Amino acid sequence: MIKRIALLAAAACGISMPRNMLPRRVKREETLPLHRAVAIRGGGDAQDVAARALGYCIGAGSTILFAPIVYTLATQKSADGLSLSTFTLSLCGYSCSAAYNFKKGHAISTYVESVLLAVQCAVISFVCAVLKGIAVERVLLGSIAYVGAALLLLLGSPPPRLLAVLQVWATSLLLVSLIPQLYLNYSRKEPGQYSPVTAGLSVLGNSIRIFTTLTLTKDPLLLLGFALGFSLNATLLGQIMFYT
Template sequence: MSWLHLITHNIPWFIRTPAVALLGSECYTNLIYNVQLDHIYCLKYGISKFLSLAIVAGSGIVKVPQIIKILQSRSARGLSLTGFLLDSLGLVIIVCYNYRHEFPFSTYGESFLLLIQNTIIVTLIILSSRYPKAGLLSFAAISIPALLIGVTLAPNSPVPSSLLQGLLTLSIPLALSSKIPQIMINFNQKSTGQLSSFLVFSSFLGCLARLFTTLTETGDLTLLINFGCGSILNGMLALQIISYWNESRTTTSSSSSSSNDPHFMDRNGAIPLSTEDRHSGSLELDDLRKIPVRSHSSSHKPPSSSSSPTINLNSPRQWTRKAD
């Protein structure tokens, strides 16, 4: 007996029990106990289970950077509300379908966690964009997915399995329509705005991994098509992030610098007047608008002789000195 078998034959029960539950007795014996890595079926099954757990664990934080980005910037610029709503509806269908067919939670757990994060993002988009009746819309964004899941998964549910199958088929065009608005916004703006690159790339890799796990564990054709479409669309978003990377950074930096620049012109092209300029009579407003950019600390030049007021010496009124 090799030293490796000495380890695998004496694995503690608190590790062995969940490993058997995850891999099954046969694959645990072949892969772990006997270390037979040439067993193709169990090897693929073990890799699939490992990827599934990694996807579920990673999905718990995959959209957190997007949430933080919205909160820090207090803006949802460049994010498609329609896309996130359609994505949430598709996730509700996937969760209900997998649960009704008693598939392992590891094959769809990320959909449930992503739905929770999607709901938070939708609420933030509504609130930051100041939609009319934002509070009511936020409540609807939270309660409707919860209601749909509750009705579908309840004992003696009135929703038949055939309807869920049809809804899952419908989720394929939903997946397409949820990403296309975001792709079009990025294309029109030539920028990805507040879209999180971590979210896009992790979603792309997650869909690719789900293709393998679904093919290995369930073989459901509709789910395979769904994840295939998701891989293509997330791949397009990833390419846009790479293509518009410099443009997005330039847009963000320019908007930040312009808001902090004391000489930034207003929308009419005028330079805001300082307190000294407003109270000084040495320069006229029209003269100030002709100055492109100047520092507040720069000294005022006296008006030219051509623009100096003409003094009538014969006037009975005494002239006074003009204040600087």
């Protein structure tokens, strides 16, 4: 009580208070690092801790998710078997998902792969555009527009309704993103250059994310996105295996 009165008096007089007297910002438990959350709980709920650990494993695994596709592009010097639309839409979808989670204050373990996959999709999109002979001016214009939109989302203060729309966009873009690749494979009656390893890991990753979402955030929009991602990647994997 005395400290509260002192703070009010100092504010009225325009006097700055020592840092140790200022109220501390308390983080929500779900936003704390894994070891901090476990310490607070005295060991923690086993399912919750497992979900957090799996989240970090997904993040680590996502660093090489698109590595087989990058390797194929580097060795074959061709992107004829890949749909550029798939990776540009995926780039936008993963970026929207990462921005949504960041603004909602979710733990980094729940969306770290969205950030890493967005970076990989950006690289693949750029390489595909170059190999397909798209004008450099168009590539630069698209890159500038993407960076500008990303900075606007991260540095701004979007209202809660816009955040919900953002995740709906992310889900929609990621849902639509695989359709061009599915159509390309179907029209050519071959598996194309999309790696079955990438599709298989995506199926596994989305199934794990369904578990971590149900355990940690219980966010229905995220849950819908991962369920749809699981279904589409499973379809793509089945198509690749069928045409192989």
